[in-house]
Amino acid sequence: MKRLASVVGSHQDRLPLQSEAKGLVFDVLSFAVHDGPGCRTLVFLKGCPLECRWCSNPEGQRPYPELMHSNTRCERCHKCLQACPFCAISVDEEGSLSISRDICLRNGCLQQTSVPCVQACNTGAMTVVGTCMTVGQLLDRMERERKFWRRSGGVTLSGGEPMYQPQFAVAFLEGCHQRYIHTAIETCGHVAWEYYEQALAHLDWVFYDLKLMDAEKHRQYTGLSNNLILANLERLAEEQQARGTPRVIVRIPLIPGYNDATDNIQQIGAFLAELGLNEVNMLPFHRLGASKYERLGMVCECQDLLPPTTDSLKDVQRELERHALKVYTGSRTPF
Amino acid sequence: MAVTTHRVCGDCQSYTPVDCFKGYCHENGGNEVVFLDAGACDSFQAAGKCKYCAHYQEVKPFMGHCDFVGDHVFSEKLAWTCSGFRQA
């Protein structure tokens, strides 16, 4: 149900710049200050191979546009219900809206520029997340952002998993470099290496997520094993040693009860030290994304989870530092 | 004739105002916060106000005439810079 092969794209050889290549973007965020050097703009691409239980950008998981419905903004006027040509919306006993999202998907309704239920909604409670754009359009948008980056800023590609749309991502990164725009990427690692290879030619920084060293636990908590992720990180580290670029910073989202156990941290530390990667940005779990789950009609497994305590953060930091790693906690980064 | 009123802290020589409700009392060289309308203590000494002056003649409530300056004055006026003040 989740993954549509046509959107993902097939394995292909290196692609020349295609300004008409299309991609699904779900957000563009200005004045991002902890996602690379300088003041940056974050571009979020929709679609991800993983389904992490703690995901704070759930709207980025699926590779197609989705409806988001806000109960707080909803006036229960039911205009959306009436406007829907496919009867995908109904009302439950309490009067709350219920959306059969598989109907929306099946009918390709959300790919259109004007979506009936969104048009009918007067309060902005019903919105679509995920807009189709060409590389050219996105680059033009970046040029508008650019005057605020000064000399040290740039673009950070994120998501979802940006490399889940490899043609688009690579074309965009290439376009950035052609315009002397500094590039960074935030990636989960579960990507065919040949796509990374193409992207690396146009990448200055890589933020690489590493959550769990145990393959079974990784599958249990994210939906997929970590073999590819670990293998890719090794090759990335080699690339960095060989060419001196890109700068690789490993991102560890710290999720209490899921990946904060000492043995996991120890193993991560040892693994990274072995690869010669020495920068880690630890991201304590937070629940700022909680309302998005509700709006997507999804359940967040971690909604009652509390963020890590100061002490546990210190413990993890100490453990990692034992492996001669430089640890940046949260937004306390040196860039 | 001077207007005799109930003795409150705000009419005392030792009083320095902060706002319309309160001020400082310098009695005994200290700096205690007191309320303007609070009943005065035994150390009360009338401040140099027109209402306590022999030259003052009330014309209507809180307003009057002064023989010394020969002009309009008001009862709460402080005779700070007046050389003619004479306790009634």
Place this chain on the structure above:
Amino acid sequence: MTDSLLPQELQYNRFGDYDSGEIALREFEGEPSSDRTKELRKQFWDAKIALDIEFPYYYTVKWKSKEIRGLPRPLRRALALRHAFSNLTSVIRPGELLVMQKTRFARGAAPQVQFSEKNIWSAASKEVDADDLGASFDRVTILGRHGGNVPEDVGNVISVGRKFGIRKEDLPVLTWLCEYWDGRSAEDSALELERRVFGSYYELDMKIFQTVLASAPSITTNPDGRVTLDYRLPLELGIQGMMDYCQSRIAEQSIGKLDSEAIEKRIFWHAEIEVLEGLKAWVKNYAKEAERLGQIEESLEQKTEYEEIADILYWVSENTPRNFREALQLVWIWHLAVHMELVISGLSPGRLGQTLYPYFREDRDKGKLDRDKALELLECMRIKFSEIEICGGGGLHGKLSGNAFNNISVGGLKPDGTSAENELEELIIESAMTMATPSPTITVIYDPKLSERFMLKAVECVKTGTGYPAWVNNRVAMEFLLSQHGSDGMSLEEARSWGVAGCIEIAPAGSAFCVACRGFYSLEKLVELVLWDGVDPRTNIRVLPPPSRMETWDDFWEVFKQYLTETLTVWNAAENLNWVSHKQNITGLVLSALTRNCLETGADLDAGGAAYNATWASPVVAAVNAANSLASVKKLVFEEHAISMNELKEALRANFGRKSAIETERYSVFEQVKTESAWDDMLAMCQDAPKFGNDDPYVDQIYKNIVEYYTSVVRNISNFFGKPMAPLMLSVSSHGPLGQACLATPDGRLAGVTLADASVSAHPGTDLKGPYALLNSALCFDHSAFVNTQLNMKIHPRAIEGVQGAKKLLELIEAYMANGGYHIQFNIVDSRMLKDAQDHPEHYRNLLVRVAGFTEYWVEIGKPIQDEIIARTEYEKAG
């Protein structure tokens, strides 16, 4: 935080608990550096705002006295001022290092009835005088009820204007004063003159106020302002020296050549001497009081302090200062004196860090002043500045929200073009962090030559969340100054020496004729007039004749321009007319002594004595709302024909089926209460129409057209001295009352909701594309044509955490400036804190926020402005 630039005594709030449910605190919170200043701050917080009738009483008694009432201007005024200054009661409070105050009360103002008595009388008697023009503005003004405000009568204290307390025994005096000045005040004589010689324009002018197309004319509230002072003469000559100077100029005059011009100068110099005598007596009286207190004080430490104060005051009552403390004291005396002789907002010390630097440097180099002591003195100065209150009717307070807009500028360049930053300026910034009070506000004059270290220190101050410093662009300012005053001979060195006046206005340093401005003109109300063919829909008053045609967008735009031209021209011309009364009755004589070249030339400000006499028109407010409204009309009515003009007007009248904000007391775009659904679709269309602040050329072009047209109109209006007026855009907090006077508007704004603040800030909640898009919109026109432009941004504390966060905020500022932006300022706060503070003001006595060009205590701000600030889009880190 170990790589902070701040000393250890500043406290840091920790971000250890990453629980998103917690309200995020600001990253830094300062504490006063000594017990003394902590205590002084506590006194300040505990003080209620009071009205003191002493100054106007003595002024009036002398003014009407037989010997002088026949004398010409400005001599009669000078004598009255002298009498007032000489007879004031001196009050010194324990622990003070800098002394002297405006009234007997810690936070006090005088009802300056010689300027305008009607709105003061309305406020005191709580009856509205039918002639009180401020009344219409007052009626729509809602004020804060906490902090130092006295919103209601309590015991023996009467509330005036819902803000000031006055003793009931003083009320008869106030009545007597108002009765005397009824018909004689500058306000009354100005309006009577206008009625007689303005012809039919007078009626149009009156309608402008009645409909609240603009706020009450400044001659009824505060005519003076937006100026920086030149302390050169007090510091280099001293009070006695200045008197001697005036005497020498008089002595130079040849008796055989006393023509009218020479006589006027002679009169002026005599007037100045009188005022100076008054100042001298005033200071000496304070010195005597310090002596007296020293005699009765028991504590040896306090006793010695009183004796020191007495010594300092006796000295500076006549002489030039011998050290930093005396220089600061003398500057304070003069600053205060201007505040007392005029009803003035925006009186700014300017580049104080430059003015006082030689004294500071000498004391430091000789080991006579250590850093802690200097910091303590500056903290005392901050308390002093914050004590200044201005009294006008409720309308004034809704506009000003209690702030006096005294602005100190740091940074910028020296006349020789090098960076002007210095140790004293750093301490001024630091005192703003340790002693966070609303006043004085601080502005950084950004220039690329400033060191990164200095600028990052200023950023750390921004992070305390007090809202200052604001940042302004030196290059844009210099371009404006040379364009505005170049033909009057302004040199490059003078342009470099400029200082920020008032909120953020570009002002020559201590050398300009100044006006506050006539009032605040609402462009959103103008849109309403166009929609309703010249009639104000709220009051049903016809302001202008109906247009001849309104069929296309071009017609609509033409009518907008035409209505704007007519009303703005009349309204600004009336300011000059009103100024005749200002000149006649209430000229700033202390201010003239502090403005180059009045004493040298022998003419006060109103007689053209300043070096630079070009000023500005009254500011327009809500250009953003007007642009949004016009965009809706253009797109929905004239291009897409989605709704007809009549349908739109019907929906506006019905407030889109919502209750009025005034009824619900919810003034932000959110939390509005619906009564019926018939207009939901139309409201959605209007709200979805293009909005300024999203880098959308459709509406940004309309905005540009509006402000450029406004500029062309005012450039064709002469000021009092025949110079073309310059365009000015700002709101202070008038966007509250002006919004309350508007119905629902085509931008999808509901009736009574507060308008957008400042000049390029988006209407709250409508900037949806992030901060860079907002900045791009703000940059759609040339800022250097304006006396100022103003942009407020709200940023969540976590978005700019740490040193890197600070550097990136600086980069944002620099990028905006490099691209031509003039001004930017920040509220660093979690919106949830503001909401909590609204519900529990008792826990947030010390919470400061930035309104629009000034910082104010949250609890003292009226709810309409509070709601607007909460609604402003907050930029925070991505999830």
